Amino acid sequence: MIIIGVPAGLVVLVLALFLVLRGIGSGGKIPQSISLSFWGTYDSSVAFRDAISAYEKTYPNIHIEYRQLLPNEYEDSLIQAFAANSGPDIWMMHNTWLLKHWDKILQLPQTAAKGEKKPLFTYKQFQEQFVDVTDKDLTFNQEIYGLPLYTDNLALFYNKDMFNTAGIANPPRTWDDFNTDVERLTLKDERGNIIRSGAAIGTAQNINRSTDILSMIMIQHGTIMTDDEAKTATFADQVEGVSVGEKSLQYYTDFAQPIKGERYTWNESQHYSIDAFAEGNAAMMFNYSHNISILRGKSGRLNFGVAPAPQPAGASINVSYANYWAATVSKQSQYSYEAWRFLTYLTSNQGAKFYLKATGRPSARRDLLELQQSDPDLGVFANQSLTARSWYQPDSKAVETIFAQAINDVNYGKATPREAIQTAQSKVNVLFAKIR
Structure with a gap:
């Protein structure tokens, strides 16, 4: 925009003052633009499109880019990317992968961040919201290493x-x-x-x-x-x-x-x-x-x-x-808090509804399983999810x-x-x- 008759230095000064005042009005901090990379394999971008769109409207400074890799290349691609310090912020891990890849994962923080009144998520909430098998697969010593979007079973x-x-x-x-x-x-x-x-x-x-x-x-x-x-x-x-x-x-x-x-x-x-x-x-x-x-x-x-x-x-x-996949956050991520914050939304009641509607999978959340138990296709799987088992x-x-x-x-x-x-x-x- 060109302002006729106003010195350029004054324009810069006014713009700077506007940004400062805007920052003060929003808590004294101008939100930083953050881009989060997200890798998966069996899910296409359609599976996450609505959840990501809704989240980015709430947090306009956050941009999430999902990339789908071929199943037979996925794990090796992850290992190579992490070795080169170029891995994704967020990635999907199989429910049997925790022991093998725990060193690549940053646990979900269970204490309140600076300026926040409460933590993003706690182990108690995990146990209350998700089916039992996910506790066995995705946590260890009450530390949370992944959040499930769904569970499936034989x-x-x-x-x-x-x-x-x-x-x-x-x-x-x-x-x-x-x-x-x-x-x-x-x-x-x-x-x-x-x-x-x-x-x-x-x-x-x-x-x-x-x-x-x-x-x-x-x-x-x-x-x-x-x-x-x-x-x-x-x-x-x-x-x-x-x-x-x-x-x-x-x-x-x-x-x-x-x-x-x-x-x-x-x-x-x-x-x-x-x-x-x-x-x-x-x-x-x-x-x-x-x-x-x-x-x-x-x-x-x-x-x-x-x-x-x-x-x-x-x-x-x-x-x-x-047998299922869960989302986790890389130790290499520069924005691990923001990544975990997105995942707590993605696996929340509303975020999970977007995902499950797009994929037609059985829920990992107890509250949504109640809705699926009478479903003609998913009812059997929803009921079995409550007592399904796996092993490390x-x-x-x-x-x-x-x-x-x-x-x-x-x-x-x-x-x-x-x-x-x-x-x-x-x-x-x-x-x-x-x-x-």
């Missing part, structure tokens, strides 16, 4: 038409029921070859999230996956005189063993589990909520339902296996490989279930030793 997908034809009125509630239903739903030719599988279970490579299914069965049956301090794997150890980890591995692989007779329902020649279920070649499969839309995209005519994961007979608590892992990718190898070794006759689970425990403990 449920049973079943083909309603196949159940109806077989005269099975309801999906299995217990593993004993599951065994019976598998036998009734499996179709074989005169040579014993599988024509239709009763369930996608028993192998590693051609079953989506096979090692998660195994972990769920182990935890359900009382396997203690690690010691209390999460420094040592213990899943091969006996619990009250019973080798529950070994028995769980044996149970899982029995479904891929022809010598098991009627229970034999799956092998490595079957199509990938999600495809087999979508094609009508498998009557049941285990998976997470996001597969509802995937299945509908693959086959609009597939008549399927979702039921809670089967439980051991007489179980007092229904347990599923949790030193390196989730490596653990997945180790568990898959244990499954393969049993199926190929290279090891007994006892030998395979003990070998797996030894390998996982090598990983634990590296991060101590």
